[in-house]
Amino acid sequence: MDEKGRTFEAHGHYTASSDGEVYLDKHPSIGGTYTGIEPMGLFWSMVLSPGQKKGIRYVKLDVTQPSNVELSLYPGYLGINELQDTTPVTTTSILRVFMEEHMERFEVKVGRVRGTLIKPKGRGPFPGIIDMYGALGGILEMRASLLANYGYAVLALGYCRYKDLPDNILEIDLDYFEESINWFTGQECVMTGGIGTIGLSKGAELAVTMAVYFPDKVNAVVSINGAHMHTGSAMKYRGQTLPYTGYDNSKLVIIDDNACCLEIVDDPVDEAVFDFSRVKAEMLWIAVGDDLLCKTPFYAEEAIKQIRSLNKSNYRYLYYPGAGHLVQPPNTPFSGLFPCWFKNINVMCGGRPKPHARAQEDSWKHILQFFQNNLKSSSKL
Numbered sequence: 001m002d003e004k005g006r007t008f009e010a011h012g013h014y015t016a017s018s019d020g021e022v023y024l025d026k027h028p029s030i031g032g033t034y035t036g037i038e039p040m041g042l043f044w045s046m047v048l049s050p051g052q053k054k055g056i057r058y059v060k061l062d063v064t065q066p067s068n069v070e071l072s073l074y075p076g077y078l079g080i081n082e083l084q085d086t087t088p089v090t091t092t093s094i095l096r097v098f099m100e101e102h103m104e105r106f107e108v109k110v111g112r113v114r115g116t117l118i119k120p121k122g123r124g125p126f127p128g129i130i131d132m133y134g135a136l137g138g139i140l141e142m143r144a145s146l147l148a149n150y151g152y153a154v155l156a157l158g159y160c161r162y163k164d165l166p167d168n169i170l171e172i173d174l175d176y177f178e179e180s181i182n183w184f185t186g187q188e189c190v191m192t193g194g195i196g197t198i199g200l201s202k203g204a205e206l207a208v209t210m211a212v213y214f215p216d217k218v219n220a221v222v223s224i225n226g227a228h229m230h231t232g233s234a235m236k237y238r239g240q241t242l243p244y245t246g247y248d249n250s251k252l253v254i255i256d257d258n259a260c261c262l263e264i265v266d267d268p269v270d271e272a273v274f275d276f277s278r279v280k281a282e283m284l285w286i287a288v289g290d291d292l293l294c295k296t297p298f299y300a301e302e303a304i305k306q307i308r309s310l311n312k313s314n315y316r317y318l319y320y321p322g323a324g325h326l327v328q329p330p331n332t333p334f335s336g337l338f339p340c341w342f343k344n345i346n347v348m349c350g351g352r353p354k355p356h357a358r359a360q361e362d363s364w365k366h367i368l369q370f371f372q373n374n375l376k377s378s379s380k381l
Helices: 142-148 174-185 202-213 296-309 353-374
Strands: 067-073 090-096 103-110 113-120 128-132 153-157 195-200 218-224 253-255 258-260 282-288 315-320 337-339 346-348
Touching (some): 113 174, 128 202, 153 174, 174 202, 282 353
Parallel strands (some): 128 153, 128 195, 282 315
Antiparallel strands (some): 337 346
C-alpha cells in the first residue's frame, strides 16, 4: 500500500522442495505475475490490486519512512482475483528502506529554487547531483534518496506543478535552472569542481540543458529517455526565447482509451538541437526500444551523431530493446501507463515487465559506476 492508500500486489506460483522450502534464487515461478527464477519478482512485477483506477503507478512519496511489504503464503496456484477472497496460511512483512539512518533531508525554498536536498549527515563536502523527473511536475525523491545513500548530496529539483512554481512546462525558463545550479554548487556540503545531473524524460532534457548552458558546473550527465534538443515550449533565458521543437497534440493516437504520444513532437528544428560543442561533461545516454511516449533511440542516436561530428568522445550509450519509457531504480514496479497532464486520459509508456525490470537493474549499475568515475569520490563509493 502506498501513502495514498492504493494497494499493489504480485504473486508467484512455486513448487516447494522435498523439505518444504522455496528458494527464490534457485526455484522458478511457474505462474502468477512473473515466471522464471526471479528473486525480486515479487517487487518488480507488482500491479494494482483489482478494483482500482487504471493508470496509477507506484511512487514512493515519503522517502523518510520505509515501505511495508506484506508477504503471504497461500495454498495452491491462485489467480489475482481468487487471492482477494482467500485466507493465507501465514503472513509476515519486510521493510524496504529508501533513506538509511545516516542520511538527512531538507526542504529547499531559497529565492525561486524549490526542491529537496538529501545527503549524508555531516558537513561533507560530498559529490553533488541534481535530479529531475518529467513534465508531470511535482517532486519525486525516490531516486534522489537512493543515490544519496551512496554518499552524494542530491537535490531533487522541482520545476513545475510544485508549491509556487509554474503550473506546467510551458511556463518554465532557463534562468530558474541557472539560479538552482548556482545555489546548489555554492553549498558547503557540495564538493567544488563540478556536479552531476540526472533526469528522466523532460527532466533528462533539462539535465542535458544544464550541461550545455552551464558547462563549467556540470561534470557528468545521465539522460534517461530524454531529447537532444529543446522541445515543447518556448523557454526563455535572460529575456531571449530559445529555439525549440514544438508539440502537436492533434497527433495523439488513442488506443484502447489510452493515448500514444509517440508522434506529437514535431520534426526537429535544427536551431533547437543542443550545441554539444559547449558540453564539457561526460554523458550517459539511456534509451529504450519500446517507448510509446518519445522516440528516445532517435534522440540518443542523433545526440551521439552530433557529438561524433565534433570529434568528441565524451559519451556512453545504453540501449534496452524491450523496456518502456519509465526507467526507474531497480525493482520499481513496472507501469505501462500514467495520467496525462493536459488531457483527462492515460498515456501509454510502452515496455514489457520482464525486460523493463532487467533494464532498470542494469542501467542502475551503470549509473552508479558512471557517477563514481566522473564525480569526485565519496567515502562510500
